[in-house]
Amino acid sequence: MHGAELLRKVVVDDAGGIRDAWLAILAAGMTAHGGRAREGELRTQAGIVVSQLGEGLAAGDLDADGSGFAPLRETLADISRSRALQGFTPTDTANFVFSLKEPVFEALGRACGSGSPDLATGVVSAGKLLDRLALHTMETFLASREEVIGRQGQEIAELSTPVVRLWDGILALPLIGTLDSARTGVVMETLLQAIVDEEAEIAIIDITGVPTVDTLVAQHLLKTVAAARLMGADCIVSGIRPQIAQTMVHLGVELNVVSKATLADAFAVALRRTGRKVVRQQAPTEERR
Amino acid sequence: MAVTRTETLPIRTGDDVVRVRQRVRALAVEIGLGLVDQTKIVTAASELARNTLDYGGGGDVMAEIVQAGARLGLRLTFDDQGPGIADIEQAMTDHYTSGGGLGLGLGGAKRLSNEFHIASMPGKGTRVTIARWK
Ligand SMILES: Nc1ncnc2c1ncn2[C@@H]1O[C@H](COP(=O)(O)OP(=O)(O)OP(=O)(O)O)[C@@H](O)[C@H]1O
Ligand SMILES: [Mg+2]
Numbered sequence: 001m002h003g004a005e006l007l008r009k010v011v012v013d014d015a016g017g018i019r020d021a022w023l024a025i026l027a028a029g030m031t032a033h034g035g036r037a038r039e040g041e042l043r044t045q046a047g048i049v050v051s052q053l054g055e056g057l058a059a060g061d062l063d064a065d066g067s068g069f070a071p072l073r074e075t076l077a078d079i080s081r082s083r084a085l086q087g088f089t090p091t092d093t094a095n096f097v098f099s100l101k102e103p104v105f106e107a108l109g110r111a112c113g114s115g116s117p118d119l120a121t122g123v124v125s126a127g128k129l130l131d132r133l134a135l136h137t138m139e140t141f142l143a144s145r146e147e148v149i150g151r152q153g154q155e156i157a158e159l160s161t162p163v164v165r166l167w168d169g170i171l172a173l174p175l176i177g178t179l180d181s182a183r184t185g186v187v188m189e190t191l192l193q194a195i196v197d198e199e200a201e202i203a204i205i206d207i208t209g210v211p212t213v214d215t216l217v218a219q220h221l222l223k224t225v226a227a228a229r230l231m232g233a234d235c236i237v238s239g240i241r242p243q244i245a246q247t248m249v250h251l252g253v254e255l256n257v258v259s260k261a262t263l264a265d266a267f268a269v270a271l272r273r274t275g276r277k278v279v280r281q282q283a284p285t286e287e288r289r
Numbered sequence: 290m291a292v293t294r295t296e297t298l299p300i301r302t303g304d305d306v307v308r309v310r311q312r313v314r315a316l317a318v319e320i321g322l323g324l325v326d327q328t329k330i331v332t333a334a335s336e337l338a339r340n341t342l343d344y345g346g347g348g349d350v351m352a353e354i355v356q357a358g359a360r361l362g363l364r365l366t367f368d369d370q371g372p373g374i375a376d377i378e379q380a381m382t383d384h385y386t387s388g389g390g391l392g393l394g395l396g397g398a399k400r401l402s403n404e405f406h407i408a409s410m411p412g413k414g415t416r417v418t419i420a421r422w423k
Contacts, residue, residue, distance in 0.1 A: 178307050212310055212328070214335040215391045243328040250329065251336075251397035252383055 003125035006118055007108070008057035011050065014107040019050045021103035029095060048075055049100070062125050064132035076133060077140040084144035093141045097134035101127060163194040169201040170270045171233075172263060176209030184220040191224060195233045202270040203228050206263045208239030218253040225257050234258075234273075238266035290357040292364075300338050300367070301347045309338040309350055313365065316352055320361040321423055330363060330421040333401040336394035337367045337417050343388060345369025345415055355420065362403075362422040367415075374409040381407070 011018065023046050027039070052072035059068025076097065083093050108122040164172045173191050177183075195203060205224065210217065225235040237259040240248070248255075260266040271278060298309055313334040317327040334350070341348045348369030355362045374380045381399070386392035395417075399405040402419035409415040 211314075212331055212335055214332050214339070215393045215397060216335075216339060219391050243325045246325055247328050247332045247401065250400040251332065252393045252400070253391060253397075 003121045004057055004060055004062045006112070006122045007062075007104075007126055007129075008054060008060075010107045010111045010122070011057055011104065012054040014111070015050050015054060017110075018100075018103045018107050019046050021106065022046050022050070022100050025099045025102060026096070029092075029099065045075075045079055049079075053100075062129055064129050064136065069133070072133070073136055076137045080137045080141035081144045084141050084148060088141075090138065090141060094134055094138055097130060097137050101130050104130070163190055165194075165198055166204070166267055167271065167274075167276070169199065169274055170204070170267070171195065171198060171200045171202070172204040172206060172267070174206040174209065174263070177211075179210060179217045179220055184217075188220070188224050188227065192227055192231055195228055195231045200233045201274055202236065203233050204236045204238055204263060204266045204270060206239040206266070207237065207244075208241070208263070210239075210244075213240075213244050213248055213253075215251060215253060218248065218251070218255065221255060225255070236260060236266040236269060238263045290355055292353045292355050294354040295351060297349050297351045299347075299349050300341045300369075303342070306335065306338045306342060310335050313352065313363070316354065316363050317421070320354055320363055322363070322421065326421055326423070329401040330365075330419070333398040333419055333421075334365055336398045337365070337419065340394055340417075341367045341369045341371075341415075345371030347371075348414070357422075360422055362420050364404075364418065364420040366418045369416075370414040373411040373413055373415055374407075375411050377407060377409060 023043060026042055026046065049072065052069075052075055056066075056069035056072050059066070061068045063069070064073075079096070080093050083096075104126050105123055108119055108126065112118045112122070162174070164174065166172050171191070171194055173187070175187065179187070191203060191205075194200065205221065207213065207221075213221075221237065225237075228235050235257050237255055237257050239262065240259055258266075258269065260269060268278070296312075298312055299305055300309060310331050314327060314331050317330050322330070338350060341350070345367075346369060348367065348371070351366045351368070353364045353366075355364050379385055381395050382392070383396045384392040395407070398417070398419060401421075403422050404418070404420040406418045407415070408417075
């Protein structure tokens, strides 16, 4: 019998048996991973995969990349994508398809009896087909993982540029880490938007957490300060460490803004400029004695 | 003067520039440069790596730990096969830029280093070498 034909007959005729044996294997593997995939969901997925495998084989083809298997590839892609989002490991995901081999091989054995030459061809065909489908699943899984990682990178870029409202009309932007072009764009937009939203008069840009101030960073700072000015806010730069100050002098960059050693100093200036003053209501008890 | 160690890093992407800075910082710490000198050579390296990327179309940097008598130093050689610089004097002039920068990178890198050497052949590429001694 033709490899594809035998395989199709077995997969179609014995679909229920294959699915249940497969689920048993998947369930056994799952316990180690805290049962991430819910059992009902897994059952539905397994049912669909086995029936679409039968349909693909019915097209008379063993080519996993052919049109007959397009629906199955789509299903596997969906499953691996959702697994990538749920944080499954690559091994878990690869095993999902690989573990289908054993039940299929067993079903072939039941259908033709051991020692039959048909069994050997059937097993080889099934093995090749399932390997190819597993690879396809992994490719989708990895592509989805990369997407997830890329998005996380963007989220971090946005997260690490919080604009803090210190007081009415006084904002602070503590910059932390490398100011590459992608992040700087986000930083600038976030700050300008906050200036508009808060009707801020003063924005304090704190660079304590910026490891290197080179000409590119300096230029970004200058542009931000200029844009803030156009929105009606003055900037104060704080947290320029001594070694950074020296380096900036050698580079020849001048920020032409008020700068203060610490965020606290800058805040004091901002309060004064907006006509406020912090006073101690009462001397601390130790001093009164 | 003896070279005690050499390593080469690629400069092909913006991330590579970040890696160059990190590696130069680590080497500067290793040879015992103080915080100010570390910051100086890291900043100079950042300037030159970005020029290599932006104007030279990418290239690489060779980092060497060098020794002269009892003194240790860090020498960095940035190489690219880009368009080269026709007028080096103009390129070295503060505030001259062909790319919308501040035009302070080359002059700044020179002022931040103990040694600075630039060679360029139009159509062939550019090589800039700097060193900072302990
Ligand atoms: N590796 C290089 N290949 C070709 N041209 C270069 C190279 N490095 C520098 N240049 C030229 O020299 C000019 C001055 O460089 P410099 O680093 O001083 O300023 P910049 O890069 O334009 O601005 P900044 O470094 O201040 O952000 C550049 O604008 C560019 O025309
Ligand atoms: Mg430059």
